[in-house]
Amino acid sequence: MEITLVGLCKYFVAKDKTVTKAVDNMNLTVPSGKLIALLGPSGCGKSTTLYMIAGLHTPTHGQIFFGDDDVTQVPPEKRGIGLVFQNYALYPHLSVRQNISFPLENERMPKDEINKTVLEMAKLVDIEPYLDRKPNELSGGQQQRVAIARALAKRPKVLLLDEPLSNLDARLRLQTREEIRRIQRETGITTIFVTHDQEEAMSISDEIVVMRQGVIQEIDKPQNVYDNPINLFVAMFLGTPQINVFSGTLHKNKVYIGGNFREKEVVDENNVKSIEYNYEGGNEFYLTDIAIPEGKKAPDKPEKIFVAIRPEGFNAEKLAGNENSEIKQSKEEATKGIIKAKVDLVETIGRDTTLIIEDPTAPKKFFKAIVSADKKIEAGDIVELSVKPHKMYVFNKEGDLI
Amino acid sequence: MLEGKNNWKAWLYLAPALILLGIFSFYPIINSFIIAFIRDYHPVSEVFRQNVENNQALGLSFFTFKNFITVFKNANFEYAIKNTLLIALVSVPISVILALVISVLLISIKKLRGFFQTLFFLPYVTSAMAVAMAFTVLFANNGTASAGISQGPINSVIDSIGLKNGLTNMLDWMNYQESGKESWQAYICVDSSGEIDEDKLSDKYQTYVNLQTLLDLPIEYGDMYAYQTYLADQTDVYNSYRYHFRELGYIDWVGAQATWGSAILVVLTYSIWASLAFKILVFTGGLTSIDKQYYDAAKIDGTSKWRTFWRITVPMMSPLIVYILITSLIGAFKVYTSIVGLFGSGMGPAGSAGLMQTFVGLVYQYLNEGNELIHVGAAAAVILFTIILIITALTNALTKKRVHY
Incomplete structure (x- = not known):
């Protein structure tokens, strides 16, 4: 029926x-x-x-x-x-x-x-x-x-x-x-x-x-x-653990997490004024080449957005070093969407492991990454994370998918 | 913690309650059981002790069942038993069923629910005496029909809906069942001065024939005049039946001409109405605590209202119903105040004192007669206790299988 x-x-x-x-x-x-x-x-x-x-x-x-x-x-x-x-x-x-x-x-x-x-x-x-x-x-x-x-x-x-x-x-x-x-x-x-x-x-x-x-x-x-x-x-x-949500910025088809844009008035040779936006980032990662759905204009101005990444959407590699090593992340790495971070806590359920990592762009905020237990990652380890693009979603301020 | 040496603390905290209960409950209960079996007990003059001392040689000779026999031989013992049992066994089931029905209806309405709940609860907070006085006004009979005096509201209503003759017949039938007094006498017509009204006699004769047929009694054709003459000669007999000789008029419910039948109907009505309040209070409380999902489930399954009531509401309420049934039965067996309120301490309509006697009334009667009869009062109380015990045990046994805790 x-x-x-x-x-x-x-x-x-x-x-x-x-x-x-x-x-x-x-x-x-x-x-x-x-x-x-x-x-x-x-x-x-x-x-x-x-x-x-x-x-x-x-x-x-x-x-x-x-x-x-x-x-x-x-x-x-x-x-x-x-x-x-x-x-x-x-x-x-x-x-x-x-x-x-x-x-x-x-x-x-x-x-x-x-x-x-x-x-x-x-x-x-x-x-x-x-x-x-x-x-x-x-x-x-x-x-x-x-x-x-x-x-x-x-x-x-x-x-x-x-x-x-x-x-x-x-x-x-x-x-x-x-x-x-x-x-x-x-x-x-x-x-x-x-x-x-x-x-x-x-x-x-x-x-x-x-x-x-x-x-x-x-x-x-x-x-x-x-x-x-x-x-x-x-x-x-949907999903447990819950999807990780980062606040970020969308500018010219690029997604930035953390960092700011600075407005700058520029005058070109024809004396036409326009505003330029320059990214000022630190250790933040940003992810490039997000496709904007057709018919939707990529914003000229940087737009505040939410970036959501499923916990299983990270690839993690353990790096050499210990708890006290300093984390150094190069700008190139950040550009490619690679994050280096220290694992705060590890939750083990046998089949896989949940890493709890402090968000480098927002202190005291943590996100979760699920990786295979075979990686043998423990609390205090330094890991290099990259994002699987199909596990990442970008939403506008109203929460709608872009 | 409570075990061992700290035990005395527990006893200390319990002491005030235990002492008060001991003095005012346990001691009197035990004592009345003892007194009930003692010959010629006298609490003040200590005759009892002297008796014991005098009879020491005779052992337990102060022990006696005489007090119980005195109670059984009381002129109104039969009425006390009959009235008490009737009030308990008729008014309690009726009021329980009525209260349950009213509660279910109350729960199902939204508008004015608070108003009706208050209305039904009012008797609970009203003095029994005040209620009884109101009842005597409601059931007042201000003389015969021909006198043309205004009647109490109940009589007016009965008259206006045309039930006057029917009810009078019924009451006479009840009276016949109760006293064995020949009913047809009620249909010999007397005027207000007590003279027999010969004009009205002939058509009343037909009523007599109808009634005798209804009661399956022999019809003494043509005997009316003879019987009437006989009664007129036998002045004593005539007087003893005096109040039955009346016109088919308004019913005298509680007045001087009230019969056992009319009086007990008023008492039953009073008992049912006055006891509804508490029952409705408990039942509506119980009903609101039944999960609404049971009714939703029943609704989806297409259960009729009637079946929902019997198969869901009643079983779910059964512990409460039995609780109310037993406490009400015990309460009803102690009926006394309402009778005093309706009829005064004579325990009956004026002129027939003791007609509405109850068991507790009997106990009070002995207590009121001074110290001489306290032991008989105690014996009556023991009898009442035994009856209540048996009835409660019976109720428990009968309802056990049907109660779902």
């Missing part, structure tokens, strides 16, 4: 008449049989969107289509959806079996058919041995699976999951998200899944919808969103 949101808005009006736009003009098409993640920080309107699709919230404007049917005014029970709540909302006084059969009893399904469906669902989510237990006798992961079984029992056309993994511990979270993916594949049900955890969203969804303050930022396949963030927010929201 394809879900289409057209100009969907949800405004909340507070007592003092201030209007909060929880969801603003949202247009989205969820292809049939796909798993879509609504991703964003808390308060970005992703759960509100989900509840509007469920029918528990009424949109202020806009329409919701299931297939070709406008369901905007259809009550939740008639939409054919299954909803899994963040804290599962399993009825604590009913056994697992009764919980799963609860929606079926509402439909006055015959007893033996209910039993059959319950068993089938239990098998699907792998909770057969626990059918006669109470929810509080199950682990968080098992409760989550019961909640999914209950949502799927009445064979909905759409499955909605509201932060389904946030109440689980790290290991269970990994396990359960694979489980959700498997169940979704097996049933082929169109699934919308709300999360604030980018890793979760990236790992199991077909497409990610990144939201911020009620507005969709980017919709694409997980890898595409990661590789081509449309703005600084998306770039910063």
